[in-house]
Amino acid sequence: MRRYNMADVFVDRSLEEIRFWSRIMKEHSLFLKLGFNCEDTKLIEEADRFYSIFEEIESQALAFPSDVDPQRIYDFNQLVHNAVSYIWAFKRKVLGLIIQCKIGGNNFPLLVDHVSREAAYFRNRLEQLNTGNLDPLPDAVINENVFFLRIMADHAKFINHLLDPSERKLVDQAREFSHDFDQLLFQAQDLDSMRPQSQTKPLLNQFVDQNRVSVRQLRDFKKTARDLIEECKIKSIIPPLLADHVFREASHFLEILDAFEISLTHAK
Template identity: 45%
Template structure:
């Protein structure tokens, strides 16, 4: 089965990996959904008792599901886990719909309170993401690593930028150094998000085998022709320089490295902020649980980035970089090979 856009091969998830990953995702995200319900409840105006009660019911529901997820054994059969995933998906959809309703009421000025519209949209997007994660697991198919890099970064980099702005807005204005640091993180992740979207656009529509030779993108027939010519030349020469091949475009590895570095920095910033709040050493209206909440999400992003980085290694016949001079293009004069500076 091929993924859209990149044309790369997907592969099926084993039963063992399905159970392990399902439990990991549920144990992380059910706690996040539970805390979202709490944050919403605390942000409503006291007059909106119906919304507060609904949020509290969601808190209890996700607390129950979280306890079940923690009790499930890694030795449970895939059928039982798949049914649990489906139950969770239904609950998260209900919460997602509630968040959408709350957001609509806020932006149409039908309710007041302290739930920022962007914050509600932010937690709605996270519910959508959780639904997508469980749905993909239940379908038993992993998308190609290149597509995963684009999708995960577009989602998570926006989440990290949002976190920076939430922290900045909830800090007391007198905390100038922390406010400035939060602003800098927001700008940094905005730039990385723009780059992720650019890379996603650049790599869409490529054939299953993408080769970059001396700066040229070559399709499969051209690659075969060049390989045949290379083989003939090799037979004619007594010695042959080895063809250096990397398994993925270096830009993806470099981008992933940049994102990991930035995410480690904001993770440390969030952890520091959480400690300062716990020790009453900074002025803000940030709920200490919220500070810990966003730090855990940064840890989750780093975990995903680490997994993607590992998957980049064994990818073959997907994106090759051949580090030798480009052959001349017959239709152009002079040759169109990449000219070094």
């Protein structure tokens, strides 16, 4: 039976992060490409190149055996970190071009900022894994929630704007989720600014429990919307892949919150 040690934890967590986020980065490349105007050929080519890079990274991450040498994963993390740094720079360049009205297309500035924040998060996580400087539990709880609650609020806004206006009930639901997650984000930012005094076990437990309820509701809404889009039962300009993409991110956040709940329960 395989012994479970710190090297195993490093390997497992590294591969888990890369397998999840490399697919996300790959899909970001596609979404950006689809939002460019047809004459923006250089940007389209760059997006295609990043799609291929992260598709290869995803394949490599899936191919590693469970007993892989941790040094190989350390080196792989470095390689992925470089790729993520480049796609982050590409996304910020695109954001600047849009805001300065140098390109048109259908990419919302907030969406481009959103995907660049996710690249920065992924890059930071790889740095933490390779240096061994992961956040202590009380800091991780607040940091992860501040990051992901904003991501979830953004998703609700994007869904709201990409649904056909005639889908009034779904539009209203998306707007309500946007408001709810803005409020949850403000609460998380308040808890953040009160650190370290706010990092008591009762407060963090309540914080995680409250957010889990809301994220679960949003995850279920996204799943319903995804299924309806795939079955062509609602009117929208949301590609099925994008609907699945935001559903997977909500599910990922819920897994993080579940893990926090377990860790806080067993914390002294």
